[in-house]
Amino acid sequence: MGRRYSSAAAFSMAGALAACGGPQSVLRTGGVDAAQLAQLFWVMLAGAVVLWLLVNGLFLYVTRIKTRSLSRKWAEVLIIGGGIVFPTIVLGALLAYGLTMMPDQRAPGDGLRVRITGEQWWWRVEYWPEGAETPVISANELRLPAGLRSEIELTSAEVIHSFWVPGLGGKTDMFPGRPTRMSLEPTEPGSYRGQCAEFCGASHALMAMQAVVMEPAAFDAWLAKEAAPASLPEGPGRDLFFREGCGACHSLRGTEAAGAVGPDLTHLGGRSSLAAGILPMTSEALARWIADPASIKPEAHMPAYSHLSDAELASLAGWLEQLQ
Numbered sequence: 106m107g108r109r110y111s112s113a114a115a116f117s118m119a120g121a122l123a124a125c126g127g128p129q130s131v132l133r134t135g136g137v138d139a140a141q142l143a144q145l146f147w148v149m150l151a152g153a154v155v156l157w158l159l160v161n162g163l164f165l166y167v168t169r170i171k172t173r174s175l176s177r178k179w180a181e182v183l184i185i186g187g188g189i190v191f192p193t194i195v196l197g198a199l200l201a202y203g204l205t206m207m208p209d210q211r212a213p214g215d216g217l218r219v220r221i222t223g224e225q226w227w228w229r230v231e232y233w234p235e236g237a238e239t240p241v242i243s244a245n246e247l248r249l250p251a252g253l254r255s256e257i258e259l260t261s262a263e264v265i266h267s268f269w270v271p272g273l274g275g276k277t278d279m280f281p282g283r284p285t286r287m288s289l290e291p292t293e294p295g296s297y298r299g300q301c302a303e304f305c306g307a308s309h310a311l312m313a314m315q316a317v318v319m320e321p322a323a324f325d326a327w328l329a330k331e332a333a334p335a336s337l338p339e340g341p342g343r344d345l346f347f348r349e350g351c352g353a354c355h356s357l358r359g360t361e362a363a364g365a366v367g368p369d370l371t372h373l374g375g376r377s378s379l380a381a382g383i384l385p386m387t388s389e390a391l392a393r394w395i396a397d398p399a400s401i402k403p404e405a406h407m408p409a410y411s412h413l414s415d416a417e418l419a420s421l422a423g424w425l426e427q428l429q
Contacts (some may be wrong), residue, residue, distance in 0.1 A: 121175035126365040128338040131271040135318060136291035137254075138274035141206050141306040142212060149199060156195070214256030214288050219247065220307040221259050223266030223279045225305065226366055228400060232328060241332045242356070244368030245298070245381045247316040249273075250324040270316045275373075276302045291318040294379065307404040313382030334359025335371045335428060342424020345417055349410065357428075367407060374428045391422035 127133065134140040167175075175183070216235035230247060232239035247270070248375055249255050259268050261279040268287075269276040277287045299314035312318070319327060335357040337343055351370075352362025358371045376386055380402055384390040398405040398416055413421070 106357035127377070128296060129271055129300060133272050133297075135272045135295060136191075136274060136289060136292040138210055138289055139272055141209065142275055145203055145206065148202065151194065152199060167201045177189055194331060210287060212254060212288050212290075215253045217253065217255045219249075219255055219257050220258060221247070221268060221279075223259075223261040223264075223268070223301065223312075225263055225404075225406065226301070226308040228312075228314050229262075229368070232331070241328060242358075242369045243331060243372070245314060245378065247314060247378045248324060248327060249289060249291050249316065249318050251291050251294050251318050252322040253321060254288050256286065256288045258284055258286050260284045264305050265303050266301045266305050266312070268299070269302040270297050272297035272313065273299075273316060273318075278303060294318045296319055296331065298382065305356070308402045311381065311402050313378075315377045315382055318357065319378065331372055331375075338424060338427045340424055341417075342420045342422075343384075345421045346424065349413075349421075358395070370425065372428055374426045386426070388419065388422040388426045391425055392418040395422060 131146065132138070132143055134143050206274050208272070218233040218235075220231040220233065220240065223232075228245050228247075230243045230245070232243070233240050257268070257277075259277055259279040260283070261281045263281060266279040267276050268279055270289075273291050274287065274289045277285055279285065295318055297316045297318070299316050301309060301312040303309075305312065337357070337360065346357075347362070352360070352364055354364040354367040356363050356365065356369045356371065358369075362370075374386065378384065379386050380394055380398070383402065384394060390413075394401060395410050396413070397409045397411055399408040399409065410418070
């Protein structure tokens with residue numbers, strides 16, 4: 106019976122570790138900060154295994170090998186040493202080890218500063234290159250240069266959120282009216298999924314973010330393109346956008362659409378996902394979102410445009426997808 110349970114536990118642990126992969130895994134490290142946190146995890150896991158073996162070994166010893174009663178002296182040694190002194194030393198050492206990592210997690214950036222504001226339920230992203238007087242505004246996607254440390258300033262518009270991209274670094278809370286900061290030094294180009302890690306309302310679980318790490322030259326080219334005004338293709342979709350008053354909530358740089366309530370749409374089609382990481386960036390998904398946002402993201406502030414016909418929704422969605 107015992108061997109069967111031990112085998113089942115071993116297989117369960119192996120399966121759990123094997124599942125710790127994918128775009129939102131703390132063990133898929135793509136930067137200096139995430140690698141440090143992964144190392145901390147393995148150290149603590151090793152410590153936990155050693156403690157488990159010691160406790161269970163002691164239990165086996167006193168219940169199966171030496172079953173006689175202990176003297177008062179040895180009982181006091183066991184209680185004080187094993188229950189007070191040993192845990193204090195182990196926990197103190199782990200705390201000291203963990204605290205040594207904090208300065209690196211908050212080190213100054215190499216020039217780029219990114220300000221991220223948690224909304225309900227999406228992310229407002231502003232890029233401030235060194236020397237910039239105005240930001241390059243985007244939404245729901247974070248792009249960073251590989252090999253450089255970027256400073257991340259975090260705040261919130263309404264409720265507490267928590268910014269977390271496991272593959273790049275640890276969690277940092279976001280508070281209304283009180284900015285917090287962290288810094289990230291990604292090293293491996295690629296895409297990493299992030300998530301709000303603080304319950305923030307009905308669509309908390311649907312508040313994700315795609316973080317894209319790029320080579321420095323590619324990032325500079327992308328940022329220059331992102332800073333440019335919108336390139337608006339002609340067509341009925343454009344007329345629908347302005348006729349339906351979308352510019353009251355959304356911005357298209359270089360046009361009269363200057364709304365600041367919702368995400369900036371200047372280069373919407375160039376993003377990898379829609380609605381804060383929960384839908385693909387396709388015209389079909391855009392049409393679904395425009396028709397009834399609350400059916401996809403409960404309590405979303407964006408109103409439904411279900412009065413538009415299927416042809417109009419397809420036209421508007423196709424036009425928005427072309428905003429590269």
